[in-house]
Amino acid sequence: MPIAHIMAAGMGGMRTAGDLVAWMQMARRMKLPEAKRYVAEKLGVSVPQLTDEDVMFPLREKLGIGVVTAEAGGPKGIVAKARIARLLGIEITSVNLFKQRMEA
């Protein structure tokens, strides 16, 4: 059932910019239109391009924020999340914990 919701109406997660828009809802309580506009501005793309794989895949690769395919050695997980936090100007708790432990 959730897969059907994702396919029918979801933003596409790491395939596009779904995770980035979700971060803004979580971190700043932004409603959907505002969160999309914010992310689009940070990425330098238009709002409709946020769900365009042809735009988002190469852009995510270039920014090093994780893509959905298994590119060898490509940043994913906490490394990608750290870059996402910096790109969007937000605090991500897991990233902050990781940094604390690296610096301890």
Next chain:
Amino acid sequence: MGEGIFTRMGDGERIELGADELRQELLDGTRDAAEKGRIPELSGSELEQLFEIIAEPGRIVSVPPGHELIVTDDGIAENFRASEADGGAGISMDRLSCFLAYERGIAADTACTGHEDFSIKPVKAIIDYEMQTYYTGSLSTTIPFFYGAQPNLGLYYQPDGPYPNFAELMPLGKIDEARKAQEDAAEALKDDMIFVGKKLYEMGCEGFNFDTAASSGDADFYATLEAVRELKKSCPDMALIVGMASEFVLGMHGKMRFDDQQLAGMFPHQQVKIVEAAGADIFGPAVNVNTSRTMPWNLSKATTFVKHTVEQAKIPVHPNVGMGVCGIPMMVETPIDCVTRTAKALAMIGMADGL
């Protein structure tokens, strides 16, 4: 099948409706929501848009480009390995593999983990295990990673818990005792929610989903709101979702108040304001499905409630769209035609921020 429009009942049974019958179902559904919640009905053009979504000939439907929304969930990634009760597939996969398959195989916007029982109380006993699981998952996932649990106040009453069972006391006329039991149980639940939330925050928890809140009525909702307020102070960077159990907060206690407002009897557009005031970041309304009515009737009712709730909300609204809520038929294997039509209607007409 004949010449009618293919749809279903609220229990999933296939039916056909003529165009006039379908329009009448949609009108009756929105009127039911408007009457119950004392909120505006859907407009004529919105009802016609809903008609077109239901009547689309394809088995599955989807939103046009640009109208996509965010999908959050209640531990669905683990449904690869979970049991039938949760709609799980029972595949032999470890938890981390589930999260990553959901993130990269399904391309979900967010993922969520939780205890197999998905209630707060049993998490306490294995908190170290859950902390380790969350920590490992958060290092590996790129998408936002939630921990989720239901408040589930029912587990705190005898015979499952230490407090007298209010449902046994009330038929005996022991109303004061029943209320006292709920108040005591709510305090214990609140403490457990705060304990679990803080422990996971120590592990870098990015978000916590309090799912199916108020399932045991107003005392359950009270404990959730109190816990959210405290957690927002002590764990400010952990996003909090409050998802509801039903469209109407049951007054099992009847006098529970939060910020001087009575909780019993609140509908989604009122629930969102109190959840917002408590400090939550995302609200998940649940609108009950009547299995004796048609899916279009139920979806029209749900869309009416969701649309008004979104209009009232200052925080993102992600309607709960699992089995038996917000238009989805009440069955374990939910039909894909209904699931996708619900998603499209709540995105396009309900103007939801997510699901």
